[in-house]
Amino acid sequence: MARLDHHGAVSNLLAEYAACIDSDDLEAWPAFFTEQAHYRITTEFNHARGLPIGIIDARNRNMMEDRVASLRQANIYEPQRYRHIISAVRITGNEDRLIQAEAAFMVVRIMIDGSQELFVTGRYLDQIELSGETPLFAEKLVVLDSDKIDTLLAIPL
Amino acid sequence: MNGTRIHKTSEHWPNEGVTQVPYGLYDNSEIYARERERLFLGPTWNVLGFACEVPNPGDYKTTTIGDIPVVLVRGKDGSLKGFENRCSHRGSLLCLERFGNAKAFTCVYHAWSYDEDGNLVGVAFQNGVGGEGGMPDDFRREEHGLRRLKIASLSGLVFGSFDFGVPDLDDYLGPDIVARIRRVLPRPVKILGYYTQTLRNNWKLYAENVKDPYHASILHSFFTTFRVNRLSQQGGIIIDGDGAHHVSYSKLDRPNDSGHGDQEYEAENLRADKDDFGLKDPTILGGQDEFDDGITLQILTVFPGLVLQQVRNSLVLRQIMPRGVDRTDLIWTNYGFEDDDPELTDLRLLQANFIGPAGFISMEDGAVGEFVQRALPGTNGETSVVKMGGDAVASSASRVTEASIRGFWKTYRGIMDI
Numbered sequence: 001m002a003r004l005d006h007h008g009a010v011s012n013l014l015a016e017y018a019a020c021i022d023s024d025d026l027e028a029w030p031a032f033f034t035e036q037a038h039y040r041i042t043t044e045f046n047h048a049r050g051l052p053i054g055i056i057d058a059r060n061r062n063m064m065e066d067r068v069a070s071l072r073q074a075n076i077y078e079p080q081r082y083r084h085i086i087s088a089v090r091i092t093g094n095e096d097r098l099i100q101a102e103a104a105f106m107v108v109r110i111m112i113d114g115s116q117e118l119f120v121t122g123r124y125l126d127q128i129e130l131s132g133e134t135p136l137f138a139e140k141l142v143v144l145d146s147d148k149i150d151t152l153l154a155i156p157l
Numbered sequence: 158m159n160g161t162r163i164h165k166t167s168e169h170w171p172n173e174g175v176t177q178v179p180y181g182l183y184d185n186s187e188i189y190a191r192e193r194e195r196l197f198l199g200p201t202w203n204v205l206g207f208a209c210e211v212p213n214p215g216d217y218k219t220t221t222i223g224d225i226p227v228v229l230v231r232g233k234d235g236s237l238k239g240f241e242n243r244c245s246h247r248g249s250l251l252c253l254e255r256f257g258n259a260k261a262f263t264c265v266y267h268a269w270s271y272d273e274d275g276n277l278v279g280v281a282f283q284n285g286v287g288g289e290g291g292m293p294d295d296f297r298r299e300e301h302g303l304r305r306l307k308i309a310s311l312s313g314l315v316f317g318s319f320d321f322g323v324p325d326l327d328d329y330l331g332p333d334i335v336a337r338i339r340r341v342l343p344r345p346v347k348i349l350g351y352y353t354q355t356l357r358n359n360w361k362l363y364a365e366n367v368k369d370p371y372h373a374s375i376l377h378s379f380f381t382t383f384r385v386n387r388l389s390q391q392g393g394i395i396i397d398g399d400g401a402h403h404v405s406y407s408k409l410d411r412p413n414d415s416g417h418g419d420q421e422y423e424a425e426n427l428r429a430d431k432d433d434f435g436l437k438d439p440t441i442l443g444g445q446d447e448f449d450d451g452i453t454l455q456i457l458t459v460f461p462g463l464v465l466q467q468v469r470n471s472l473v474l475r476q477i478m479p480r481g482v483d484r485t486d487l488i489w490t491n492y493g494f495e496d497d498d499p500e501l502t503d504l505r506l507l508q509a510n511f512i513g514p515a516g517f518i519s520m521e522d523g524a525v526g527e528f529v530q531r532a533l534p535g536t537n538g539e540t541s542v543v544k545m546g547g548d549a550v551a552s553s554a555s556r557v558t559e560a561s562i563r564g565f566w567k568t569y570r571g572i573m574d575i
């Protein structure tokens with residue numbers, strides 16, 4: 001029963017997370033993480049070989065806030081938005097007061113001229129803290145299936 | 158390259174020379190075919206990767222020269238070899254994996270097999286079956302080896318050329334470029350990871366972009382937005398004798414000799430920290446003066462498609478790979494050194510946030526080439542304006558110049574005969 005509760009909480013967290021990004025509410029994005037959370041995007045190729053590089057590598061919530069500030073104020077990219085489709089969640093572990101969860105995702109990128117293309121697919125490997133008022137990501141590793149990023153990756157996944 | 162040159166071109170260069178570049182060069186399939194023939198199959202050195210990517214005998218890596226598939230192999234005697242990744246029988250790719258290890262290279266199609274030097278050593282059913290079929294008696298395996306590459310290395314960076322008449326690598330690069338390559342590759346390399354950025358533009362638009370220091374502080378406004386005041390900066394552009402290759406660099410001034418790079422970084426750090434507009438977590442602005450010369454940024458290019466980048470402690474090999482008239486793969490190989498301590502590795506990974514498809518100071522480069530590509534339809538016969546810094550193709554202390562772009566085109570024109 002406890003496991004099913006976790007499942008509901010984690011599914012809900014992921015659904016809210018995707019809705020936040022897809023509705024361009026990026027200022028709210030860091031609040032899905034614990035203060036010291038690690039958010040990293042890598043590829044299946046690197047992940048399988050233990051190569052540590054990140055395409056984005058934010059080691060705490062401040063760095064995530066800096067990234068949002070940079071997107072809003074400094075970086076230049078064509079208007080675009082994402083549509084996340086996230087699979088059912090697998091709870092893969094329950095250690096150190098953290099839930100380990102895995103979910104697959106697809107992200108379609110929609111450009112201002114109306115073109116919409118499959119941008120990336122991959123999986124979230126999450127460590128989730130359920131002890132607080134709301135569940136939070138203590139770690140989110142985004143593993144992309146492909147090595148290729150079309151043009152640029154501005155908005156987080 | 159042997160054989161006749163078949164790809165003619167209808168593109169003509171304006172009399173003004175390399176201060177004007179015809180837009181037609183970016184979307185012309187005739188030009189693309191001619192580049193393959195003259196440039197990528199011709200007397201150029203193209204980077205294949207790092208020697209440490211194929212550490213053991215039989216290890217191989219597949220990559221491309223231009224868009225031509227090739228294989229880099231570590232031989233039994235430890236030497237590096239290379240050949241075109243195309244079976245001599247009826248042209249199938251030979252190696253399909255990105256990395257692998259093989260004793261012999263056997264084609265999946267009809268099992269012709271080759272040794273590490275590309276010699277054809279086995280032909281399935283060469284003598285037929287039961288006295289029937291098989292190759293004619295005058296078939297000579299030695300006449301059907303793979304097309305080989307000339308290979309050369311510098312500081313663990315491996316280059317290949319289809320043209321055995323290409324100048325020696327050191328002569329091709331010139332002493333300034335050699336020194337600047339050695340500078341960022343002083344010790345055995347450790348790979349930190351890969352990714353590829355797909356650009357929807359002609360490869361030359363990225364080659365120009367990376368040789369263009371003029372745009373850096375304008376298009377990429379991360380540092381100015383966050384008021385990361387750069388202490389008075391020195392720097393400049395080094396262009397090798399013929400213009401083919403370049404280095405753009407900047408360094409933080411040392412107020413006096415006691416000033417050490419690390420302290421300068423910290424000073425910069427603090428400014429950002431105290432400013433309301435600064436970063437909430439400025440640790441990304443930290444750094445180690447690991448090459449002990451105060452240089453915090455070095456962008457180096459080797460004609461046609463190599464970029465070697467130092468942004469603070471983030472070190473990357475980028476390969477510009479044409480994939481069609483209006484498609485380019487930019488392959489990023491992040492590296493450090495085997496003897497890096499965990500803190501330095503961590504710093505490289507953190508500062509990788511500056512670069513790549515999501516980089517604070519580089520994501521825009523993924524799109525600007527496409528912005529040019531998309532605007533090409535109206536350019537019928539027109540040219541761009543490449544006059545910043547005059548018409549010189551020479552080193553300078555100023556980075557407000559397009560001299561290195563002119564250098565690229567000067568070399569390009571020579572090899573393309575256009």
Ligand code: FES
Pocket residue numbers: 244245246247248249264265266267268269
């Ligand atoms: S194409 Fe390779 S053996 Fe036939």
Ligand SMILES: [Fe+2]
Pocket residue numbers: 366372373376377518519522
């Ligand atoms: Fe740039």
